[in-house]
Amino acid sequence: MAITTKNFQFLTDIHLAWKLMLKSAMPIGNNGMPAPFFEYALSSSWMDKNQLYLNRFWLDGAEPVGFVFYENPANHIFFALLPGYDFLADDMIAYADRYMPQKAGQREFVLFPGQKALIEAAEKAGYKLNYAYDDMLLDFDKTELNFPLPEGFHFVAARELDPVKLAICCWKGFDHEDKGPFENWEDEDPGTDWNPQKAYQGVINSFLAPPPHATYEYEVVIADEAGEYACYSGMCWVKENGLAYMEPLCTIPKHRGKGLAAAALSKHYQTFKPMGAKYMTGGDNPFYKKIGYTEKIHWMHYKKG
Numbered sequence: 001m002a003i004t005t006k007n008f009q010f011l012t013d014i015h016l017a018w019k020l021m022l023k024s025a026m027p028i029g030n031n032g033m034p035a036p037f038f039e040y041a042l043s044s045s046w047m048d049k050n051q052l053y054l055n056r057f058w059l060d061g062a063e064p065v066g067f068v069f070y071e072n073p074a075n076h077i078f079f080a081l082l083p084g085y086d087f088l089a090d091d092m093i094a095y096a097d098r099y100m101p102q103k104a105g106q107r108e109f110v111l112f113p114g115q116k117a118l119i120e121a122a123e124k125a126g127y128k129l130n131y132a133y134d135d136m137l138l139d140f141d142k143t144e145l146n147f148p149l150p151e152g153f154h155f156v157a158a159r160e161l162d163p164v165k166l167a168i169c170c171w172k173g174f175d176h177e178d179k180g181p182f183e184n185w186e187d188e189d190p191g192t193d194w195n196p197q198k199a200y201q202g203v204i205n206s207f208l209a210p211p212p213h214a215t216y217e218y219e220v221v222i223a224d225e226a227g228e229y230a231c232y233s234g235m236c237w238v239k240e241n242g243l244a245y246m247e248p249l250c251t252i253p254k255h256r257g258k259g260l261a262a263a264a265l266s267k268h269y270q271t272f273k274p275m276g277a278k279y280m281t282g283g284d285n286p287f288y289k290k291i292g293y294t295e296k297i298h299w300m301h302y303k304k305g
Contacts, residue, residue, distance in 0.1 A: 002060070003059065003065075004058075004059045005058055005059070007053055007054070007055065007056050007057075008052055008053060008054075008056065010042075010049070010052055014039060014042065014211070014212055015212065016057060016064050017035075017038050017039070017064070017067060017069070018038075018039060018212070020057075020064035020065070020066075020080050021033070021034060021038065022034075022035050022240050022241060023082055024067075024080040024082050024083075025241070028241065028279050029112070029135075029137050029295065029297035029298070030112060030113055030114035031081075031114035032079060032080050032081070032114075033078060034245060034281075035238060035241075036213065036238060036243075037071065037078075037245075038069060038071065039211045039213060041072060042211065043214075044072075046072055047071065047072050048072065048073070051070070054100055055067070055068060055070065056068050056095055056099075058088050058091070058092065065081070065082040066079075066081045066082065066085060066088045066092055068096045070101060073103065075103040075106060075107040075108060076107075076110050077096050077101075077107055077108065077109050077110065078110050079092060079109070079111065079115060079118050081115065081117070086116075086117035087117075089117035089118045089121040090121045090124070092118065093109070093118060093121040093124075093125050094121075096109065097127075097304075106303060106304075107304075108130070108301045109127055109301070109303075110299060110300070110301055111300050112298060112300065119300075119302075122302050123302075125304070126304050128302060128303065129300055129302055130301050130303040131301050132298060132299060132300045132301065133284055133298075133299055134296040134297065134298055135281070135282060135297040136282040136283065136284070136288035136289055136293035136295070136296060137279055137281060137293060137294075137296060138265075138269075138279060138281075138288075138292070138293045138295070139294055140269070140272070140278055141278070142294050142295075144269070144292075145268075145269035145292060146266055146270075147259055147262035147265070147266040147291065148259075148263060148266075149263045149267075150258050150263065152224060153222050153223065153225075153230060153258075153260065154222070154223055155222060155267065156222070156223050158216065158217045158218075158219065161216075165228075165229050166229055166232060167182065168182045168229070169221070169228075169230070169231075170232060172253065173251055173252050174248075177253075213236060213238075214236065215235060215237045218235040218237050218271060218272075219235050220232070220235070220264040220268060221233075222260050222263065222264060224255065228252075229252075230252055230255040230260055231250070231255065231260035231261060232248070232249070233246055233248075233261070233265065233268065234247050234248050234249070235268060242276055242277050242278035242279065243278065244268055244272045244277050244280040244281070245281050246268060246280055246281050247281065249261055249283070265280070268280060281297075
């Protein structure tokens with residue numbers, strides 16, 4: 001077995017990461033993040049892409065079997081390792097410990113319960129569990145979502161979506177209005193720093209140049225009677241894993257508490273249940289458990305010293 005390594009190249013290696021993570025993340029929530037996690041970050045404006053060259057693959061011939069990478073922030077390091085290749089864990093942890101980004105002298109390894117070899121290697125390298133939390137996961141066989149769309153709202157057809165209106169919805173939905181209104185987005189120069197006024201132009205850009213495995217036809221947008229977008233639920237359908245990867249989900253402040261998010265997720269459920277979906281991702285907000293999410297993805301953050 002000839003194992004080689006290759007550092008990540010932005011323009012050529014997205015498919016390599018996707019191919020590995022389709023296999024390594026199974027079962028969902030136990031052995032690392034699923035394939036859309038990394039690709040979604042790459043297509044987002046909030047990710048620091050200046051150090052992507054540090055991400056590294058381990059290859060068995062031409063096949064990717066291991067991957068060390070960051071998402072956001074850059075000093076949070078993730079691992080994808082194919083079953084049967086646990087012997088690479090020490091090398092992957094050693095590489096991450098020496099070369100991956102750090103902030104104020106600190107980096108965090110984000111690990112999951114099924115990654116036992118990586119956890120053992122991290123602990124041998126001096127990393128200890130610092131904190132943990134759960135994201136909720138919907139099991140299609142255990143829960144049925146059937147929350148109705150409230151009166152006065154309607155679903156927007158995918159072919160009619162307005163990317164600027166959607167960007168404004170995300171701007172308001174993630175409480176960025178305290179940083180200023182979403183305006184002059186076409187004229188401002190974002191420069192080299194993250195600019196809150198431009199943050200959700202990434203939504204617009206992703207519509208114009210979508211990532212390779214985007215499935216925008218399954219996104220859900222809810223509008224009010226005036227046509228303002230009130231709720232948005234993104235979606236990447238991963239048929240190979242039976243996974244409905246929901247990201248992101250937001251409701252603008254004036255329409256919260258009306259059941260829009262539950263209606264949006266119910267729309268996803270009704271779409272994907274007949275297609276053989278097994279799971280749909282959620283988050284750590286109590287809302288998900290309240291509407292019927294029962295399973296969990298257990299995130300564990302390890303720090304050194």
